[in-house]
Amino acid sequence: MNAIHPNRPPGAPERAEDAAGIDIVGLTKRYLTPKNETFTAIRDVTLRVEPGEFCAIVGPTGCGKSTTLAQVSGLERPSAGSVKVHDQIVDGITNGVSYMFQADALFPWKTVLGNVLIGPVLLGTPKKEATLLARDWLRRVGLAGFEDRYPHQLSGGMRKRVAMAAALINNPRILLMDEPFGALDVQTKAIMQNELLQLWEELRPSVLFITHDLDEAVALADKVVIMTSSPGTIKDVFEIDLPRPRGDVQKIRHEERFLELQGQIWESLKDEVTRAYKQSAGVAA
Ligand SMILES: Nc1ncnc2c1ncn2[C@@H]1O[C@H](COP(=O)(O)OP(=O)(O)O)[C@@H](O)[C@H]1O
Numbered sequence: 001m002n003a004i005h006p007n008r009p010p011g012a013p014e015r016a017e018d019a020a021g022i023d024i025v026g027l028t029k030r031y032l033t034p035k036n037e038t039f040t041a042i043r044d045v046t047l048r049v050e051p052g053e054f055c056a057i058v059g060p061t062g063c064g065k066s067t068t069l070a071q072v073s074g075l076e077r078p079s080a081g082s083v084k085v086h087d088q089i090v091d092g093i094t095n096g097v098s099y100m101f102q103a104d105a106l107f108p109w110k111t112v113l114g115n116v117l118i119g120p121v122l123l124g125t126p127k128k129e130a131t132l133l134a135r136d137w138l139r140r141v142g143l144a145g146f147e148d149r150y151p152h153q154l155s156g157g158m159r160k161r162v163a164m165a166a167a168l169i170n171n172p173r174i175l176l177m178d179e180p181f182g183a184l185d186v187q188t189k190a191i192m193q194n195e196l197l198q199l200w201e202e203l204r205p206s207v208l209f210i211t212h213d214l215d216e217a218v219a220l221a222d223k224v225v226i227m228t229s230s231p232g233t234i235k236d237v238f239e240i241d242l243p244r245p246r247g248d249v250q251k252i253r254h255e256e257r258f259l260e261l262q263g264q265i266w267e268s269l270k271d272e273v274t275r276a277y278k279q280s281a282g283v284a285a
């Protein structure tokens, strides 16, 4: 039995050490525009996320970050190149992968408890067991007492907590997060970042975390990947050697090494942001 997850749902990985790596090789995605033209959203993206690693991808708006994640999740199929999770080619939704979107992907007609227990139930856990597990997860994300509320009765930060509990309850080997805290106010964002780091330390999934917030990337990740402006490809990869556990993300931002890394990475990112801005201004003009 597992110390972290005594009530592990069937289909979920056995142990946190089962975290899987992600191998993205030559990944290209082309879309057909409404005018029937081919549009290349990402081009030749190659990237490896080690098992248990926290990898952040930063790039300007529209550069193809969400597109990259959609190919890794199996929700979309690459036009060229490949994605492997745990040495297996991704072909549809993969077991052990959880996805957290920027928008709250909660079922509005289900209670908080109902939203969190659906994962294990779909994986075959009996409802009673899933309910106990979901209650435990809601307690862990600070929502004990809110089980019977509906999403519209919660604040933005609380909805994020529900989404986080729903993503983590299956103890995913891979956690894909697409600007999960982008819509939150600064204080709530910092609280959620700290909570995410704590839970990640406990469960150690491999994380692919997309953000346009460079400070967030440096504070959370082991590795920060910079994407070019559209069509997105990998420009630079920076190892973040800040010690773990990171502690309070708001404090770490003032440390010398943080500022040094942040400065170096910004040098790489700023040209892409400027280029993306000019591209979109050109379209708008
Ligand atoms: N289904 C689609 N059909 C056509 N174009 C798309 C589709 N999805 C994304 N795109 C385009 O691909 C580019 C990259 O989008 P996206 O990955 O969402 O960027 P990001 O997440 O970095 O802001 C954008 O120009 C977007 O309009």
Ligand SMILES: [Mg+2]
Binding pocket: 065, 066, 067, 178
């Ligand atoms: Mg996006």
